[in-house]
Amino acid sequence: MAVAPAEGVSDAELLAMMAGVQAGSEHPLARAVCARAAADGIAAQPAEAVKALPGRGVSGEVGGQRITIGSSRLLEESGAAAGALGATAHELEAAGRSVSWVIGADGADRAARVLGLVGFGDRVKPGAAAAVAALRAQGRLVALLTGDNAGAAAAVARDLGIDKVFSGRLPADKTEIVSALRRDGHVVAMVGDGVNDAPSLAAADIGMAMATGTDIAMHTAGITLMRGEPALVVAALDVARATMRKIRQGLFWAFVYNVVGIPLAALGWLSPMVAGAAMAASSVSVVTNALLLRRWRPPVK
Secondary structure (H helix, E strand, O other): OEEEEOOOOOHHHHHHHHHHHOOOOOOHHHHHHHHHHHHOOOOOOOOEEEEEEOOOEEEEEEOOEEEEEEOHHHHHHHOOOOOOHHHHHHHHHHOOOEEEEEEEEEOOOOEEEEEEEEEEOOOOOOOHHHHHHHHHHOOOOOEEEOOOOHHHHHHHHHHHOOOEEEOOOOHHHHHHHHHHHHHOOOOOEEEEOOHHHHHHHHHOOEEEEEOOOOHHHHHHOOEEEOOOOOHHHHHHHHHHHHHHHHHHHHHHHHHHHHHHHHHHHHOOOOOHHHHHHHHHHHHHHHHHHHHHHHHOOOOOO
8 A cells, every 4th residue: 555645744644544534434445544554553543523425435524624535536526736646646546556535624714635645556356357257258248337546447457357447437327337238238237345336236137245345235235245256246147047947947847747737637538646646746846956956056165
């Protein structure tokens, strides 16, 4: 994690403010900041009136100053000038890092000024590339929807072989993209784990949430993956396809028994005893076929 304070602000002061505002957040970047502050022996400054800014960041009061932490979009909306840190941010983004700006506002006019920035380097999960490759091998279009900057999103997409990238998107933007894909005739499965993903999880044909994510994402999604393993997305689709195959097979055999048995019974060629045995055999064959699903195992142990 790269820490770049503005002139007149030290690394320790910047991290103390950020850790205070983000102390109660579940976001991975917030956890990284708090972990870095703890590792450096920096105590978080007490923060009040902390609130999330969906798709943008978080803000809170620290020592009478309003501290806002978030994306480049948030910086533009605040009206604060990036100054000399603009070049640093550009270099970090070009290197594929996520950038969070720290903006302070105090005094009667509450004029906003940049206090510093932090660059985060995301490590792609080991199984992510294999999961994307497996989805593409099945003929599926894989897209990345993120609120992160274009440089970081492009770097991840390049490493994983993702087909389409939508970067710098707010929660409403993600929802609209999912809806647009559905209007174009695609069946959309959305995978997410954060608060900002909840609207698009609800808008998709099927939402998949990671159990390592937020509660609201899990409550919104139709499927919860019990581990943060990308390969489980492929496994979920595989078991769903296997389940539908068993349903169709069960319907087929049920119809076969009825199509053969009903005409024979109508003609009086089928005794009640044989008809009862055939009905039982129909149920047994359907249930036995369905129970074969218990032999299915996901690729991830």
